[in-house]
Amino acid sequence: MIEVPDQSLLPAHLNTRSVIFRAGLELAIMHRPLWALAIMHRPLWALAVLRCRWGFAIPDWLVALVYHLSRPLRPLGTDTGGIVVRVTGTHGGVWTLRRWRLRALNGDGPFIPGVPARAILRQPGRIRPGARPALSELPLAAFEAAMGDLAVTTDRDTWPVPHLFATLPGFTTLPSEIKAAHDVPAPRIWSGRSRVTRGRGPVAQIVAALFRFPPETDDIALQVTMQPEPGGERLERRFGDARFVSHLQSTPCGITERFGPMTFLLDLTVRDNALHYPVKAGRFLGVAIPRPFLPRSVTTERVVDGRFTFDVRLSLPFSLGMVVHYQGWLTRAQQD
Numbered sequence: 001m002i003e004v005p006d007q008s009l010l011p012a013h014l015n016t017r018s019v020i021f022r023a024g025l026e027l028a029i030m031h032r033p034l035w036a037l038a039i040m041h042r043p044l045w046a047l048a049v050l051r052c053r054w055g056f057a058i059p060d061w062l063v064a065l066v067y068h069l070s071r072p073l074r075p076l077g078t079d080t081g082g083i084v085v086r087v088t089g090t091h092g093g094v095w096t097l098r099r100w101r102l103r104a105l106n107g108d109g110p111f112i113p114g115v116p117a118r119a120i121l122r123q124p125g126r127i128r129p130g131a132r133p134a135l136s137e138l139p140l141a142a143f144e145a146a147m148g149d150l151a152v153t154t155d156r157d158t159w160p161v162p163h164l165f166a167t168l169p170g171f172t173t174l175p176s177e178i179k180a181a182h183d184v185p186a187p188r189i190w191s192g193r194s195r196v197t198r199g200r201g202p203v204a205q206i207v208a209a210l211f212r213f214p215p216e217t218d219d220i221a222l223q224v225t226m227q228p229e230p231g232g233e234r235l236e237r238r239f240g241d242a243r244f245v246s247h248l249q250s251t252p253c254g255i256t257e258r259f260g261p262m263t264f265l266l267d268l269t270v271r272d273n274a275l276h277y278p279v280k281a282g283r284f285l286g287v288a289i290p291r292p293f294l295p296r297s298v299t300t301e302r303v304v305d306g307r308f309t310f311d312v313r314l315s316l317p318f319s320l321g322m323v324v325h326y327q328g329w330l331t332r333a334q335q336d
Helices: 006-014 028-039 041-054 060-076 109-122 140-145 176-181 202-210
Strands: 081-091 094-104 152-160 188-198 217-229 232-239 242-251 254-259 262-266 269-271 274-276 279-284 296-304 307-316 321-332
Touching (some): 094 109, 188 202, 217 321
Antiparallel strands (some): 081 094, 188 217, 188 321, 269 274
């Protein structure tokens, strides 16, 4: 987890519903180990708590080791860095995504954090006295002008937020509750209750643990957070304290859902006034999974007594049994 002031200052200053900050490295061979560590967020969180409590430092030998291990990779990288800022909101009654991009060349990226100070010092008369976060003190053009002597390029673009399911045949005929559940131009939070059944076999138990599926229970609180992403959505499901995440993405072949290293192509179908999610194909780390090895998915969304309901059953191939079966209902949270 990365702690930055933006996550606490911007929502209060701009009255935004959510702020997400992400950082990454250019080389995949360096970035993917960090991604793997992020998946282990609970052990790392525990380590961070212990460090805060006892104040132990990261040993110099570990820093030196990581540095020396990274040095052979330097020829594979470049001196180019970048920043992307995306803002989603309504403009003229239409949900719109605006994007601002910065590209720093010739190794000038490390100078970017000092640009706000340069811009403010060039126009001190426009700054009110007093200590406060430097938000909206100057227009964007002033900061771009302060980078005039750097090898930096910027651009801006705007486009309507696409509806992930808009082109699905028959989607518009579904009940309004189902359509509303997939209308995610901005972060959405749904809450409800669920019943969870877990598979009994050893393989099913291992798979359920790897994907962090919830434990078996007759009744548990459920919260689903939907976050729009470029070309798709991020779904976070919280069953009590258990949490697992997947990503929906629009592709030329259809809508896919990714769970960690596994990506599945969904054969979305509208039938009997309900939405069905069978698995059509799959990939593991980008490699196609042979059809006989694909998991079985029986997933349905429908409306019962005016309320959005779901029924998800995932099973292993070769009659290895069910992995998890969860079903229940959701309603839109008042605040999201």
